[in-house]
């Protein structure tokens with residue numbers, strides 16, 4: 547494993563409604579960690595300490611849902627689950643087998659739960675794309691563990707747009723839905739620091755050495771609150787690998803719009819042209835399969851809309867190095883076929899029809915897998 551590369555540990559990538567681990571991405575650069583979204587958290591960390599061969603048995607709980615109920619037996623299950631890793635991962639996206647690196651030895655503890663807690667304590671910065679439950683649920687549920695562990699200097703800084711933070715504070719951490727566990731100014735090192743930190747659009751921050759993060763605002767549909775039509779705001783976090791000059795775009799739920807999405811593309815182009823950042827990865831949602839034009843997407847993408855949005859990045863396309871397009875947040879449907887397979891097929895068809903397959907390589911992210919970006 548290249549020591550200076552960014553690793554994405556997919557803790558959760560489901561778009562619901564079955565709660566098979568919703569969106570939570572853990573990033574590792576050298577021995578430092580941060581997260582984008584907190585739909586999955588502590589419960590998914592033990593998976594990182596399992597060997598790849600052990601994971602292959604249960605890695606893809608979603609494929610399991612789409613198996614013919616008469617065919618479920620252990621042999622069949624093992625074979626299909628193992629093949630789902632191959633089926634959903636492009637050759638250009640290397641998988642890290644953490645059991646072969648010295649990952650386990652980086653953490654204190656005699657058993658997996660202690661090691662998981664040590665890893666959890668090293669994740670001090672969490673970037674939230676928007677306050678929907680599937681992007682914050684485990685982050686919030688895990689917070690009490692920070693109190694009363696006996697460990698010192700525990701810290702969680704939760705970054706989000708000013709509205710995201712306001713909504714989490716007012717509507718979740720309000721002692722009605724969940725205790726207000728924020729503690730911005732701990733009086734001693736035995737008290738954790740838990741803070742919501744406003745992160746405005748276009749701002750930059752530096753959560754760990756070597757990686758800068760820029761937040762861009764995006765639209766995620768509309769809603770009506772007290773008779774007023776409001777835009778649901780979401781975010782894309784741009785991760786800048788300063789050493790390699792690689793750019794990775796990590797999207798929250800979103801749709802195409804004529805204002806904010808073009809601003810994100812403009813920013814990507816500027817980083818490319820002025821500072822030499824190469825767009826290496828796009829992690830983006832594709833919640834629904836293409837059905838017909840009238841289907842309400844509730845502020846999400848389908849393959850048609852996603853490919854349309856991707857085509858707008860055309861001024862930085864480069865045939866020499868394809869962009870890894872990593873699909874996440876696919877919604878489970880009550881159908882006979884796994885919607886992720888349909889999305890993969892539809893994405894590849896549309897990309898090749900528009901001759902964009904020379905610029906993108908499609909993968910669907912799987913829970914519990916670590917990818918080298």
Ligand SMILES: [Zn+2]
Pocket residue numbers: 676678766799
């Ligand atoms: Zn959402």
Ligand SMILES: [Zn+2]
Pocket residue numbers: 561569678680681799875
């Ligand atoms: Zn979502």
